[in-house]
Amino acid sequence: MYKVLLADDDYPVIEFLMQEVPWERLNLQCIGYAEDGLAALGMAQEDMPDLLITDIGMPGMDGIELIQQLKQLNAGLRTVILSCHDEFQYTRQAVKLNVQDYVLKESMEIEEITEILEKLVIQLEEDRSETEKNERLIHSFRQNEGVLKEKLVSRLLISPIFNELQWQAEFEKFGVNFSRTSYFPVVCYLNEHDKQLKRLQSEELLTYLMTNVIEEILHAHQDAACFHLGGQELMLLFSEPGRQGGRSAAGGAEHAYTWLRDIQSALRQYVHIDVGFITGKQYCMDH
Template identity: 35%
Template sequence: MYEVVLVDDDVIVTQFLKRYIPWEEHGFKVVASFQDSHSALEYLLENTYDVLVTDIGMPKLNGIELIEQLKKSKSNSYHIILSCHDEFRYAQQAFKLEVFDYILKETMEETNIIALLGRLKEKLDQEQFTRNQHLKVTKFLERNNMTLKSKFIEKLMKEQNITKDGWWKEQEELLKLNFSDKYFTPILCFIDRYQEAINHYENETSLQFSINNLLEEIFTAKDQQDVQIFFTQGKFLILLPMKYNTREKTKHQIEAILKELHETIYAGFEVSITSVIGELNVKEQSLLESMRILLKNKEQRFYYKYNSIQNFYPISYTRDSIFQDYVEISQTIKELILKDKKDQILECISQQLKQIREKKYSPDSIKDWAIKLIIDIKLSLHALNHFERQSVVITIADQVIQYVETFEHLEYVLADICEKFLEQIRSTNLTTRNEDILKAQKFVQTHIGAKISLKDVAAHLHLNSSYFSRMYKKETGEGFVEYVTKTKMTKAIELLEHSTKSIEQIAFELGFENKSYFSKTFKKYFGMTPGDYKYKTKEKMN
């Protein structure tokens, strides 16, 4: 609906126009009417409108003067004059102001006004269509420019020997870039919780376009027209031109600008960003090198807190194995899950991640550690009767963790997955008989280092040994002793793969009387000795 404002000092005229003209049937809506032209002017200057219908002869401020005042500030609205005067001088003044039409009140009939509205709507519709088309073209060009800039920066980062001639100059002209005579500071900004942000904005392009527009508005308001912004997946690179100054002053200026960017982006989109400042005040080849270093070390953001501003320095990752204490940690978490100790689970995860952070392991090795932890816990729980048949099963842990961006994000994801394991165990509907089996299996899982006999477990459950043995076989399809052996052998594999313990130490840790009996059981189960298995594992790793 196009919005109409009526102004006439004769209330009968405005009432006639409002009541007897079917505005809405023809795409218009009367949003305000005035008898006082000064009040009308005040309203019209403060509000948007599409059409003004005004009397020409009014006290204090006549219709011609009213339109003159409005023309000074608003030129895209249409004006229609109602007049009792058919003198040429009034019509001449009106058409000098480019009014849409000049209607004599003596000929003001419903059919004439409806015909006028038809012509006016056709004009307004055409203008709106043209504006929409122009907006589409503008948006297309802006988005295309973003894509071209992304490809430009990707090529610069990949090809080390690009010189400033030919292709480079052509791209600078095409994208309106100029790196030659200015000092820039490169800043790499990560969009926090990127997958969630994309889901909210439906696709990556819409999210990038929205952020880009906001950044351009901010920098235009600061009169920083030469700022360059390049988007790549999940992040964007800002080249911020700064007047050459002392290092400390430049640093403080950039941090102040970034703080404002962080706050404005969050206020506008509820999306936080993490910013990493590269080398200060560099140009040409030094600028390229600084940009390459930032992008080459992008995985370091795993060590940055969300919504933080960082000064770049390279992290030297340890080459030590992240799996040194893995077996003990995974066993502790498994036991805590079986005992439903949520707070202790969260504390254990938090402490372990803190130690990993302090030792500076690479992000990829940390993700491998987390994926293995979840898969191993899942496999151990699946060894419990009926666990695997439940509806809630964690099947995409590796996919979820691959998208993890920071330590705090990883801690949240691990805690969430463990909570799902707890819920799954709590919601398991078991009969009294199956409950005894579950208790027996939990006993084995939490006493893996002890010598476990059928008699001891039956006594723990207050059941007759023979009855418990028959019940277990009937319900699970395997003997209880077989289950104990399977569980201990699974644990033996973990220890052989992820610990430096000797075979003798592993044997005693799993409750075997001696190394010989452990080796004999292992070979019977896997077809090779523990020593052969350990040797083959090392060969695969090498």
């Protein structure tokens, strides 16, 4: 069910809505009501509604300001304004806030309110469906991201580069932009591979532990990426902070070494894995 919050200092209106609207049939749950905007804001912060039905003229905080505040917390909030004022200034403000409907109390009928709510429920269901679809796509991408990265690097290692722009575009999918940033490459390799494999009994688990810890460390790095090379090796790409284009390879290495020490320490501490590193030459498309 979708949650609805009522806000109006005219209690007979609140009572009318609570008793007459077929909430359950509409797949809606009225989670409460408030007699002023400040109280409604506090209630919403505790339990965010999907839909707000509010008066404009209320003490403490009016309906327009209440909508503004709640839209900052929940951009997908659906809103209906109830008012005794048939004035253009309120309608104009409501349009700016993307209010879904504007109802005059003097002419309000339960059939009208019910029809409005039915339309808003359809919109909410469409939003939820779209969100779930996007979440599935993101989950699927994350599941396959490691495989896609490995395939990309494998092609790079075994095939000649005929089209550098196309190759660059492939890396941009994973947040690596060679056209604007210099990257310092590092190969991370596992020490005592056979011993670790015997301990963990799985090549996949070994790779997962290494990759997971490294990506957790690199999460704070604005421009860094981790690619599995296959077997017991990973490739790390570090961009230089605050600079673009050609800068000395020594500068890129100095920046990367701080992260490499953190990675080495975290792997030893959390998963008892020891790694070494081989550093390369800084690369940017234009240099």
